[in-house]
Amino acid sequence: MSPADLAVDSGRCHIDLGETGPALHQITQGVALLPTARDKTRAVFLAYEAESLLRQGEIDHSAAIAHEALVLAERIGASRCLRQISNLARDYEPHVNVQGVQQLLHTVRTEA
Structure with missing residues (x-):
């Protein structure tokens, strides 16, 4: 397990515990540590960061x-x-008037 994986997995645990501040810190740190060759992992880690x-x-x-x-x-x-x-995406639906949400929801619907 790389330092990037460990940081993001720790962040994921913090999300599950409702500790969003430490979660964001750990996930952001993990994403920054990822080499470009791991773009698939980067996409998953970015999804955690968004959550x-x-x-x-x-x-x-x-x-x-x-x-x-x-x-x-x-x-x-x-x-x-x-x-x-x-x-x-369903968690964004109540926020359709917030900048970027409509674009995200549109992209999700067209990619699904």
Whole structure:
């Protein structure tokens, strides 16, 4: 397990515990440590980061990160990440007036 994987897995655990601040820190750190050769993993990690931001109420930032993950996942064929973002998309629906959310939801619908 690489340091990037460990950091993101720790962040994922923090999300599950409702500790969004530490989750975001760990996930952001893990994403930064990933080499470009691991783009599939990067897409999944970005989806985790988007979820953490969403849980913190950072809807616009979260939508931007989720969209980035979705575009990357589509480009490289990362079906797991596409499912993650698709599942997370329903949590954005109450926020359709927030910047970036409509674009994300549109992209999710066209990629699904």
